[in-house]
Amino acid sequence: MPLPKTSFIRKTTLFLVAAMLSVSVMAADFNQMQRLANQGDANAQYNLGYMYDEGEGVQQDYAKAAEWYQKAANQGDADAQSNLGWMYSEGQGVRQDYAKAAEWYQKAANQGHAGAPFNLGLIYSEGQGVRQDYAKAAEWYQKAANQGHAGAQSNLGVMYEYGTGVEQNIITAKEWFGKSCDSGDQDGCDKYRMLNQK
Secondary structure (H helix, E strand, O other), rough: HHHHHHHHHHHHHHHHHHHHHHHHHHHHHHHHHHHHHHOHHHHHHHHHHHHHHHOOOOOOOHHHHHHHHHHHHHHOOOOHHHHHHHHHOOOOOOOOOOOHHHHHHHHHHHOOHHHHHHHHHHHHHHHOOOOOHHHHHHHHHHHHHHHOOOOHHHHHHHHHHHHOOOOOOOOHHHHHHHHHHHHHHHHHHHHHHHHHHH
């Protein structure tokens, strides 16, 4: 009988030692990341922002996330610019400001970030922080859709289906819904099927 008990104790001890080593490695990684970020490394600043944004290895803190994203975004990091745009759009860690969200999305989009044009399409479609402009929304959705963004492909399909911001064209709408479906968007699949049944 003592053998299983000893085996259990050894396994438990090994597990606890491994867990403590893992925590100390994460702490060392965080300290290294923070040191690099404080030295102005934009990638480290983005990573710290992401860690605080998601609560990975640290307590979730949207204000700290926004602060680190801001530093990386000011250095031209497109991911940080897009994430900062999202934070302004949602009011996470910063005061909600759609105009600032649009500015940061625009900067990220200009660098080829795929999610930023989609978010700009949403902003122009809803008129959040900018004058509502369906034609501009369609342009931004088009850019994101061409980069394979499933949501943009579906939204562009809706715009072509109803002629919102673009000339109505059911064939083109169906094409975009099909691409959205192929990209894994169930909504695009449903809309494609509905148009085929008409």
